Amino acid sequence: MTSSLPGFLFAIPFFAAVVIPVVGFTNQKFCRPIALGTLVSLSIVSVMGLSEVVSHGPLSHEFGGWAPPIGIEWVVDGLSGLLMVAISIVSLISLVHAGPLVEKELPGRVIPFYSLSLLLVAALGGMVLTGDLFNLFVFLEIGSLASYVLVGVAGGRSLHSAFCYLILGTIGASLYLLGVGYFYAETGTLNMADLAQRLPEVIDSRAVLTGLLFIVLGLAIKMGLFPLHGWLPDAYTYAPNSCTPLLASVVTKVPLYAFVRIAFWVFGMTTVSTQIPILVVLGWVGAVAAIAGAYLAIWQESFKRMLAYSSVSSMGLFMLAFSLGTETGFAGGLFYVLADTLMKATLFGVAGAAFYQCGASTVTDLVRLRQNMPWVSAALLISALSMVGIPPTAGFFGKWHLVVGALEAEKYFAVAAILVSSMLTALYFFRMFQRVWAEPLPLVEAHVLETPFPIKMSLGVLTFGLIALGLGSDLVMGLIFESAIPKGF
Amino acid sequence: MADIVLYRPHFVAFIILFLLGIYIMVVSLNLVKKLIGMYLMQTSIILFFITLAVKKDSTIPIILSSATAVTPEAYANPLPHVLMLTAIVVGVSTLGVSLAMVIALYRQYNTLEEDQILGKMK
Amino acid sequence: MIRPHDSVIVHTLARVFIPIIQLFALYVLIHGHDSPGGGFQAGTLFAASFILPVIAFGIQGSLTVLERRAIILGGIGILLFAGIGLIPLLLGEEFLNYGELPIPGMEASARRHLGILGIEIGVTIAVAATAVSIYYSLRERGEGEGN
Numbered sequence: 001m002t003s004s005l006p007g008f009l010f011a012i013p014f015f016a017a018v019v020i021p022v023v024g025f026t027n028q029k030f031c032r033p034i035a036l037g038t039l040v041s042l043s044i045v046s047v048m049g050l051s052e053v054v055s056h057g058p059l060s061h062e063f064g065g066w067a068p069p070i071g072i073e074w075v076v077d078g079l080s081g082l083l084m085v086a087i088s089i090v091s092l093i094s095l096v097h098a099g100p101l102v103e104k105e106l107p108g109r110v111i112p113f114y115s116l117s118l119l120l121v122a123a124l125g126g127m128v129l130t131g132d133l134f135n136l137f138v139f140l141e142i143g144s145l146a147s148y149v150l151v152g153v154a155g156g157r158s159l160h161s162a163f164c165y166l167i168l169g170t171i172g173a174s175l176y177l178l179g180v181g182y183f184y185a186e187t188g189t190l191n192m193a194d195l196a197q198r199l200p201e202v203i204d205s206r207a208v209l210t211g212l213l214f215i216v217l218g219l220a221i222k223m224g225l226f227p228l229h230g231w232l233p234d235a236y237t238y239a240p241n242s243c244t245p246l247l248a249s250v251v252t253k254v255p256l257y258a259f260v261r262i263a264f265w266v267f268g269m270t271t272v273s274t275q276i277p278i279l280v281v282l283g284w285v286g287a288v289a290a291i292a293g294a295y296l297a298i299w300q301e302s303f304k305r306m307l308a309y310s311s312v313s314s315m316g317l318f319m320l321a322f323s324l325g326t327e328t329g330f331a332g333g334l335f336y337v338l339a340d341t342l343m344k345a346t347l348f349g350v351a352g353a354a355f356y357q358c359g360a361s362t363v364t365d366l367v368r369l370r371q372n373m374p375w376v377s378a379a380l381l382i383s384a385l386s387m388v389g390i391p392p393t394a395g396f397f398g399k400w401h402l403v404v405g406a407l408e409a410e411k412y413f414a415v416a417a418i419l420v421s422s423m424l425t426a427l428y429f430f431r432m433f434q435r436v437w438a439e440p441l442p443l444v445e446a447h448v449l450e451t452p453f454p455i456k457m458s459l460g461v462l463t464f465g466l467i468a469l470g471l472g473s474d475l476v477m478g479l480i481f482e483s484a485i486p487k488g489f
Numbered sequence: 490m491a492d493i494v495l496y497r498p499h500f501v502a503f504i505i506l507f508l509l510g511i512y513i514m515v516v517s518l519n520l521v522k523k524l525i526g527m528y529l530m531q532t533s534i535i536l537f538f539i540t541l542a543v544k545k546d547s548t549i550p551i552i553l554s555s556a557t558a559v560t561p562e563a564y565a566n567p568l569p570h571v572l573m574l575t576a577i578v579v580g581v582s583t584l585g586v587s588l589a590m591v592i593a594l595y596r597q598y599n600t601l602e603e604d605q606i607l608g609k610m611k
Numbered sequence: 612m613i614r615p616h617d618s619v620i621v622h623t624l625a626r627v628f629i630p631i632i633q634l635f636a637l638y639v640l641i642h643g644h645d646s647p648g649g650g651f652q653a654g655t656l657f658a659a660s661f662i663l664p665v666i667a668f669g670i671q672g673s674l675t676v677l678e679r680r681a682i683i684l685g686g687i688g689i690l691l692f693a694g695i696g697l698i699p700l701l702l703g704e705e706f707l708n709y710g711e712l713p714i715p716g717m718e719a720s721a722r723r724h725l726g727i728l729g730i731e732i733g734v735t736i737a738v739a740a741t742a743v744s745i746y747y748s749l750r751e752r753g754e755g756e757g758n
Contacts, residue, residue: 065708
């Protein structure tokens with residue numbers, strides 16, 4: 001059904017991203033209200049889109065009036081609508097959280113920060129909603145450029161990590177483009193739906209196989225799948241604390257969505273598990289990633305670096321979930337992705353709050369949370385319990401559905417990987433609990449600032465969201481089963 | 490193997506440039522040389538796309554008069570060219586951002602060699 | 612600090628070439644519909660015509676007022692492009708559908724031609740402003756991180 005809603009989903013953040021530098025030259029104070037207002041309206045429009053999709057079916061929008069497959073088509077269906085809602089709401093909360101931090105960390109760079117964050121949100125939305133492979137590449141690069149600059153905008157130690165991220169990210173995007181070129185050479189189309197129709201005839205050709213391999217490699221670099229995650233720990237650790245909640249929660253999940261879309265909607269479930277058994281390989285890679293990431297996180301002293309390796313481990317769990325090949329596994333993986341956006345935003349938000357109030361950066365420094373920060377401590381407790389997987393938080397339900405899906409598919413190595421990585425996650429998070437709550441306070445009481453209201457509100461909303469998502473997991477799983485599962489299971 | 494070099498030399502050129510770009514990126518210690526390798530790699534992919542658009546005895550894809558009938562085989566394929574215009578713009582913006590980062594790195598560490606920067610960071 | 616170039620050949624030829632480059636950029640922009648060219652190419656040519664005086668005559672030879680305002684011009688160019696694309700969306704048709712622009716007395720293909728010309732002008736302004744601001748920010752006294 002044609003609708004202009006996807007067009008608005010692109011236009012709202014894009015226009016704001018372009019208007020902010022023009023308006024901000026007159027008065028810097030206008031940036032933040034414009035940015036927050038834009039994200040509020042984007043969240044409202046995306047929720048409207050999701051409710052429309054659930055009741056009436058997928059929405060499509062043809063750019064320029066040209067019908068697909070000649071023109072570019074944007075499709076809001078269950079999966080992309082759900083992810084769009086998650087992206088807009090989590091980015092709104094992250095930008096609210098970043099308010100006090102921007103003034104402290106990036107004193108002269110307020111305009112670039114808000115403009116680039118909105119451009120990043122526009123690009124992520126574009127990647128999620130598009131139905132055209134080359135359009136996905138364009139938005140992938142726009143979003144990546146915005147995130148390279150956001151990682152390095154503070155200067156200092158972060159410049160080198162941003163440069164490494166830039167080089168590796170560009171290699172990834174170029175490999176993706178090469179894969180798209182192979183698909184175009186073999187079938188003559190770039191539209192995902194049209195490609196899905198034309199692929200069965202040419203599925204045995206080596207060009208299609210090579211194209212798929214290049215696309216998977218490129219997207220794996222972008223999403224930080226072990227062992228192609230080299231840029232991730234440095235980028236997350238040294239990026240300014242105003243940017244990390246946004247970067248860590250949504251930026252790696254959208255290439256994962258792109259992979260899921262290409263593997264399950266363009267190729268089809270049976271093709272990628274039997275004819276070109278890429279899912280089997282990725283299942284093993286995900287299992288190794290989950291365990292290795294969790295293992296590496298145990299040895300980190302810096303809190304943000306520990307969370308970065310925890311992200312690597314989570315990405316392995318997502319890949320494992322999507323490669324299981326059952327409906328429960330797929331839905332559980334999608335639910336765990338949604339839960340993880342909330343969890344990572346909360347954890348990196350806690351890191352930012354700790355940095356703002358008492359300059360804490362290592363796990364041992366976090367002991368100062370006991371001094372004057374009840375909200376931040378509560379947020380840390382709930383999100384850490386959710387990462388480990390303790391009911392009634394959202395993380396428990398996500399992992400529960402993952403294990404059930406793995407048992408249904410009779411892939412016992414997946415069950416073992418999930419359980420081992422959960423135990424290792426428990427190990428490093430309980431080590432953190434011990435440092436924060438069981439160690440004595442240091443004798444020298446550092447000056448601890450009051451928690452600013454934006455940080456309190458954003459961490460409170462995120463924590464509430466984690467518990468609400470956990471208690472309402474039946475509703476969300478029902479929604480996923482109804483509208484976000486690909487055919488062919 | 491020989492027929493690839495004889496009848497499809499453009500693919501061989503693409504492979505050589507791509508691997509050369511990656512080799513330069515991996516081996517050089519100078520940051521600007523890494524950027525040269527990155528841009529060479531992107532240019533090789535652009536070359537690959539453009540060679541997909543060539544047809545024998547084809548002309549530019551512009552309809553000059555609507556009197557004669559239009560046969561698609563007589564015109565070169567314009568779609569890869571248009572895609573690669575976008576890819577070139579993306580590559581140029583990436584290069585701009587990366588050069589700005591290199592300038593900032595130089596102002597901070599006063600060197601452009603990767604090993605010296607890593608040494609100074611410790 | 613970029614000093615003026617030593618050679619008198621460079622000075623003379625730069626003085627001759629700068630308006631020729633700008634004229635050629637305008638030609639490429641307007642004829643992008645029928646021959647190779649278009650907005651991005653014209654924008655880079657315009658930027659070249661602004662960078663050439665800096666190389667030839669040193670930093671005083673250029674309009675230094677441009678460096679702070681250049682980003683705003685870039686923003687205005689993108690707003691022109693996206694604005695022309697947004698009008699059909701607000702009228703109920705699709706984004707970037709120039710056939711539905713509200714210009715009376717023209718058929719759809721002529722409206723598309725005009726819409727494409729409009730967005731190419733926007734793209735040229737944006738690209739020229741961005742390239743010039745990148746070049747100006749590479750001077751010694753400039754800011755650290757380019758936007």
